[in-house]
Amino acid sequence: MKTQLINTSPKYIRQKWSVAFKIMPIMILVTVLKFLSHQFGFEIMELNALFTSLVAGTIFLIGFLITGVLSDYKESEKIPSELTAALKSLFDDTYTIYKSKNSVSAHKFLEFQKSFAAFLMDWFYKKERTKSMLVKISAMNEFFIEIDKEGVAAPYIAKMKNEQNNIRKMIMRIDTIRDTSFISSAYAIVEAMGFLVALGLIVMKIEPFYASLFFTLLVTFLIAYMVFLIKDLDNPFDYCDQGESGTEISLKPLHDHESALKDLIIN
Numbered sequence: 001m002k003t004q005l006i007n008t009s010p011k012y013i014r015q016k017w018s019v020a021f022k023i024m025p026i027m028i029l030v031t032v033l034k035f036l037s038h039q040f041g042f043e044i045m046e047l048n049a050l051f052t053s054l055v056a057g058t059i060f061l062i063g064f065l066i067t068g069v070l071s072d073y074k075e076s077e078k079i080p081s082e083l084t085a086a087l088k089s090l091f092d093d094t095y096t097i098y099k100s101k102n103s104v105s106a107h108k109f110l111e112f113q114k115s116f117a118a119f120l121m122d123w124f125y126k127k128e129r130t131k132s133m134l135v136k137i138s139a140m141n142e143f144f145i146e147i148d149k150e151g152v153a154a155p156y157i158a159k160m161k162n163e164q165n166n167i168r169k170m171i172m173r174i175d176t177i178r179d180t181s182f183i184s185s186a187y188a189i190v191e192a193m194g195f196l197v198a199l200g201l202i203v204m205k206i207e208p209f210y211a212s213l214f215f216t217l218l219v220t221f222l223i224a225y226m227v228f229l230i231k232d233l234d235n236p237f238d239y240c241d242q243g244e245s246g247t248e249i250s251l252k253p254l255h256d257h258e259s260a261l262k263d264l265i266i267n
Helices: 011-018 016-021 024-039 049-101 103-124 132-138 138-150 154-177 184-202 209-234 254-263
Strands: none
Touching: 011 016, 016 024, 016 049, 024 184, 049 103, 049 154, 049 209, 049 254, 103 132, 103 138, 103 254, 132 154, 132 209, 138 154, 138 254, 184 209, 184 254
16 A cells, blocks of 8 residues: 655645635735624624525636636646657657768757757746747748758658647647636626625624634635636746746646756767
8 A cells, every 4th residue: 555645845835825825915804804894883784595696606607717717727738748749759850860861950950959948948937929939930940941951851851840830839829828818707707796795794794703704704715715726727827927836837848858958968
């Protein structure tokens, strides 16, 4: 029987509870408002079926949002591995041409791919623009032309062109995902309903008071947590603020590929 060790490193815990840390100001504000409402007699509403329906409707909309966002997130998880596979395949084909033909153009293309891997990581962290990224991909055509002039078999060049096209498609797909939100109007209604639920709980009278405070904070925490989590999942390639935290897609395959190219000495 295998025993699974629990990761208790500070970095892991910080990533795991990053969303909870983000909503702490909201929880503190709700706590203060609830105490003020109780102290100055602003608890003017009684618990009723209409309010519970509002809470149920909010939960339903959250479920709708997270279902749509998760489908895109699961698709996004595959992209770094597929992108790395295309880069490795392109590198292997170029290396084969270089070794078999002693091609000068292939050697230059290998050096270009080493710099391209670093450029790609900068693009993920938004240090480079997508326009520059696409220009960099198109610059591969110059190497294909020179390799073709050296008499390399057409199937090799066609295969490398295909990998170039796959890389371009994945870059454009990532750019679309990180610049497009999932149904902005749905976010707006969920946020509005979450605000109304929190406001209703603040002015609602439930005895005893500390039970009322507990349920106010619990419901507010759950709704706020899910809204923030969905927004984080909606952009799984947002590395420029907090790096590769718990909700962002891991770029480990690309990091490994870049490290391997840095350590590789091409003779």
